[in-house]
Amino acid sequence: QTVVTQEPSLTVSPGGTVTLTCAPSSGTVTSGYYPNWFQQKPGQAPRPLIYTTSNRHSWTPARFSGSLLGGKAALTLSGVQPEDEADYYCLLMYGGAWVFGGGTKLTVL
């Protein structure tokens, strides 16, 4: 069973920049893993942010960007806002099955 690892928690100052990463237990992430990123706030369903590595949904603010970085999937937030405080999850595809990362709790302080 593949395990996908994310930073458990990160802290960023308002207006700052932070990068969250997503890595499988073995190998590197490529576009063929169709990386997706989701944001979840307490009591809410997850909200899609990024699909297939780097594509924003129509509702995703431009300060969110997705990429591949050093063999991992990455989500970068630039000009962080207080409302960006949330849990963030990546999702990768492995041969028709999908695996979520453990999630990153982002604190804006």
Added chain:
Amino acid sequence: QVQLVQSGAEMKNPGASVKVSCKASGYTFTGYYLHWVRQAPGQGLEWIGLINPSGNRNYAQKFQGRVTMTRDTSISTGYMELSRLRSDDTAVYYCVRELRGGYFDFWGQGTLVTVSS
């Protein structure tokens, strides 16, 4: 507009089964994959499986033998049934739409399943 509306909360005894529904509207139901995801209290997201536009299923290894995903295309509704429930199956269960190629967009509102004696 696209909507995925799930059935209401369920309370089950250990060993029982639960069947959660997900009614789709606002799009062509058979044109998309339908995934099921769960989240235990205070925990992360866990992928359970999917049913593809052709009706074929793919389940996470962890749930093989206990989960069955079906659909009724005449009423644009998907179903996820989980059997032999245990207390650690207590979670919010979500249905999620995917357009082929990893385009996940709409989620259902979630269904809380509580397993307790």
